[in-house]
Amino acid sequence: MKYVDEFRDPPVIVRLARELAHIVEPGRTYRIMEVCGGHTHAIYRHGLRDILPPSIELIHGPGCPVCVLPTGRVDDGLAIVANPGTILTCFGDMMRVPGSLGTPLEHKARGADIRMVYSPLDALRIAQENPQHHVSFFAIGFETTAPSTALTLLRARELGLTNFSVFCNHVTIVPAIRAILESPDMRLDGFIGPGHVSTVSGCRPYEFVPRDYGKPLVVSGFEPVDILEGVLMVLRQLRAGEAKVENQYRRIVPWDGNPAALRAIFSVFELRPYFEWRGLGFISQSALKIRSEFAQWDAEARFELPGVRVTDPKAAQCGEVLKGVLKPAQCKLFGRECNPEHPVGALMVSSEGACAAYYRYVHHADPVFA
Amino acid sequence: MRFKDVQIEMAHGAGGKASRRLVEGLIAPLLSNATLDELGDAAVLPFGAGRLATTADSFVVRPLRFPGGSIGELAVNGTVNDLAVSGARPLALLATFILEAGLSTQTLREELEALAAAARRAGVSVIGGDTKVVEHGKADGMYISTFGFGTVDERALLAAGNVRPGDRVLVSGSVGDHGITVLLARGELDLEAQLESDTRPLTELAFALIDACGDGLRWMRDPTRGGVATALNELARACGHAVLIEEDSVPLRSEVRGACEILGLDPLHIANEGCLLAIVAPQSAGAALEVLQRTPGGERAADIGEIREAPERTVLGRNAYGGTRTIDMLVGDPLPRIC
Numbered sequence: 001m002k003y004v005d006e007f008r009d010p011p012v013i014v015r016l017a018r019e020l021a022h023i024v025e026p027g028r029t030y031r032i033m034e035v036c037g038g039h040t041h042a043i044y045r046h047g048l049r050d051i052l053p054p055s056i057e058l059i060h061g062p063g064c065p066v067c068v069l070p071t072g073r074v075d076d077g078l079a080i081v082a083n084p085g086t087i088l089t090c091f092g093d094m095m096r097v098p099g100s101l102g103t104p105l106e107h108k109a110r111g112a113d114i115r116m117v118y119s120p121l122d123a124l125r126i127a128q129e130n131p132q133h134h135v136s137f138f139a140i141g142f143e144t145t146a147p148s149t150a151l152t153l154l155r156a157r158e159l160g161l162t163n164f165s166v167f168c169n170h171v172t173i174v175p176a177i178r179a180i181l182e183s184p185d186m187r188l189d190g191f192i193g194p195g196h197v198s199t200v201s202g203c204r205p206y207e208f209v210p211r212d213y214g215k216p217l218v219v220s221g222f223e224p225v226d227i228l229e230g231v232l233m234v235l236r237q238l239r240a241g242e243a244k245v246e247n248q249y250r251r252i253v254p255w256d257g258n259p260a261a262l263r264a265i266f267s268v269f270e271l272r273p274y275f276e277w278r279g280l281g282f283i284s285q286s287a288l289k290i291r292s293e294f295a296q297w298d299a300e301a302r303f304e305l306p307g308v309r310v311t312d313p314k315a316a317q318c319g320e321v322l323k324g325v326l327k328p329a330q331c332k333l334f335g336r337e338c339n340p341e342h343p344v345g346a347l348m349v350s351s352e353g354a355c356a357a358y359y360r361y362v363h364h365a366d367p368v369f370a
Numbered sequence: 371m372r373f374k375d376v377q378i379e380m381a382h383g384a385g386g387k388a389s390r391r392l393v394e395g396l397i398a399p400l401l402s403n404a405t406l407d408e409l410g411d412a413a414v415l416p417f418g419a420g421r422l423a424t425t426a427d428s429f430v431v432r433p434l435r436f437p438g439g440s441i442g443e444l445a446v447n448g449t450v451n452d453l454a455v456s457g458a459r460p461l462a463l464l465a466t467f468i469l470e471a472g473l474s475t476q477t478l479r480e481e482l483e484a485l486a487a488a489a490r491r492a493g494v495s496v497i498g499g500d501t502k503v504v505e506h507g508k509a510d511g512m513y514i515s516t517f518g519f520g521t522v523d524e525r526a527l528l529a530a531g532n533v534r535p536g537d538r539v540l541v542s543g544s545v546g547d548h549g550i551t552v553l554l555a556r557g558e559l560d561l562e563a564q565l566e567s568d569t570r571p572l573t574e575l576a577f578a579l580i581d582a583c584g585d586g587l588r589w590m591r592d593p594t595r596g597g598v599a600t601a602l603n604e605l606a607r608a609c610g611h612a613v614l615i616e617e618d619s620v621p622l623r624s625e626v627r628g629a630c631e632i633l634g635l636d637p638l639h640i641a642n643e644g645c646l647l648a649i650v651a652p653q654s655a656g657a658a659l660e661v662l663q664r665t666p667g668g669e670r671a672a673d674i675g676e677i678r679e680a681p682e683r684t685v686l687g688r689n690a691y692g693g694t695r696t697i698d699m700l701v702g703d704p705l706p707r708i709c
Contacts, residue, residue, distance in 0.1 A: 046689065046695070047687075050693045050694055340701040341701055351634060359698075360701075361695040363698075
């Protein structure tokens with residue numbers, strides 16, 4: 001399979017592992033954060049920690065757009081579908097995320113019309129096919145998915161649809177990275193930069209990381225070879241005393257990103273003054289809001305939403321895990337009260353959640369499960 | 371284990387962890403008896419001088435027809451296969467139909483013809499059954515339940531308790547074909563592939579192993595809902611050992627691999643309908659593989675791993691460069707109404 005097999009080629013992987021073993025300085029440990037939850041899953045899925053030198057510690061970051069969404073926002077989305085004649089559409093990842101009164105899947109089992117879609121354009125189609133219903137799309141994601149939501153809103157306007165709206169929870173990655181760097185808890189040597197966000201944003205937005213904080217950041221792909229190469233590139237910079245942004249994922253990520261996608265985003269969205277992130281608190285200019293010209297397709301304008309701040313259960317340590325301060329298995333609820341079938345927080349069920357990845361791929365090595 | 375869920379969800383029908391909790395935490399305790407409590411693929415009762423295997427299965431697949439098969443074939447093969455992996459040739463089947471008002475007779479006729487053809491191919495007769503009709507909107511076309519029984523071959527000494535470290539894990543064919551075929555047949559995704567359900571009776575493959583291995587054949591299973599991963603996790607739990615799978619040796623069609631990559635699915639969690647898992651003693655493994663590969667339906671059979679002492683009750687996957695991961699039982703329900 002093109003673009004997959006070459007990047008999973010065992011001899012290449014073995015060679016990269018050997019290079020990494022040679023480049024690490026004896027007696028030194030390296031703490032590298034992979035920002036993106038997709039990288040966390042890939043690292044565990046491919047067993048990469050088994051072949052990395054033990055002095056390299058990979059720390060998972062907050063790059064999981066479902067995980068950073070506060071419970072109150074999930075409740076707001078579920079409040080939309082409580083209106084009679086409404087259909088709520090969302091990505092599969094949202095279906096098992098706990099709200100205060102259950103997950104969307106549980107609400108669906110109790111009769112709420114909640115449907116999984118693979119794309120917001122599917123939601124638009126459902127609206128066209130169901131003129132008697134109002135169809136709302138629960139939009140989540142970093143810059144990766146914002147363009148398709150933007151294009152969907154532009155299309156809704158083109159079609160003059162009156163029975164469609166978007167509940168916008170898009171967030172942007174740079175404020176999250178900055179919050180990590182500003183946090184006193186973290187001592188990091190470098191970053192594996194987001195792969196798919198960068199296809200939209202390009203690599204320039206990360207230049208503040210080496211410039212203001214002196215840390216290398218390498219934008220990397222998701223296959224084993226990509227991740228190992230990315231780690232190697234970070235280590236080479238550290239070895240040379242350098243700090244810059246590099247692009248390992250050149251086959252997909254253009255340095256300047258996707259101007260058309262960025263234009264679409266900014267024609268439809270603007271930055272919220274602030275937005276609450278689980279674990280990172282209120283961050284200014286970190287989330288997207290639908291512009292007033294598109295208000296009639298903005299679920300927050302069309303519906304009365306509770307807008308309640310719901311704090312995580314006291315014992316849950318979602319915030320610390322999101323920041324990389326705690327490993328998933330160090331949370332007191334991990335594997336006990338909190339597991340993929342009965343999650344306390346979204347990190348345990350999202351396809352980019354650190355707890356989900358750890359639970360799914362690593363627990364054979366973990367005494368928590370003994 | 372107690373079943374604490376307040377209501378039934380789709381996940382309870384997926385064949386994974388939730389299904390197991392429902393059966394082990396609610397259904398089995400309320401009906402408890404020595405035979406049921408073993409929770410084998412088929413229930414085995416002493417019968418005269420021998421043993422009788424009985425099994426029940428129900429089919430709610432959507433759509434009714436898909437490349438390589440239809441609900442009628444699944445209904446026969448699914449039950450025949452539960453008997454086969456228990457070491458029994460099928461003696462007879464019973465079939466019940468729940469039909470939706472508005473179902474076209476032509477569709478029903480086609481399914482009955484498919485069922486009849488599958489029964490002939492499997493060498494079994496449908497000797498009775500029942501039919502009910504429910505209102506339009508209450509049965510999605512039709513639901514079929516089948517019940518089968520057969521005598522267990524005296525050479526078949528199959529039990530998870532017989533499995534020991536050093537035993538080999540064999541699979542009779544490529545994995546994930548059925549689930550992905552049905553998923554694509556729903557037409558909800560912009561994906562097409564040259565792929566067919568692998569539905570087939572496994573009796574000949576199972577008996578080829580019994581003939582070749584005798585008591586070197588420890589355990590068999592047909593990995594339907596929940597896939598190979600779920601079946602191996604159930605084995606690991608039951609025998610107390612570890613199962614180590616060499617991931618690159620699992621036979622996988624490129625179409626299934628591609629679809630799973632795009633959709634973020636694990637082929638090991640996808641349902642199969644014509645594939646057999648067997649645990650065999652190491653000294654029997656060579657002969658077992660050879661005989662599978664010579665039997666129709668077993669051409670892609672492969673040795674995919676081994677049983678180890680530790681870590682206990684765990685299934686591990688190892689890739690070609692030595693990276694390992696846990697292979698967990700299916701959680702949730704990525705592909706509902708798959709069989």
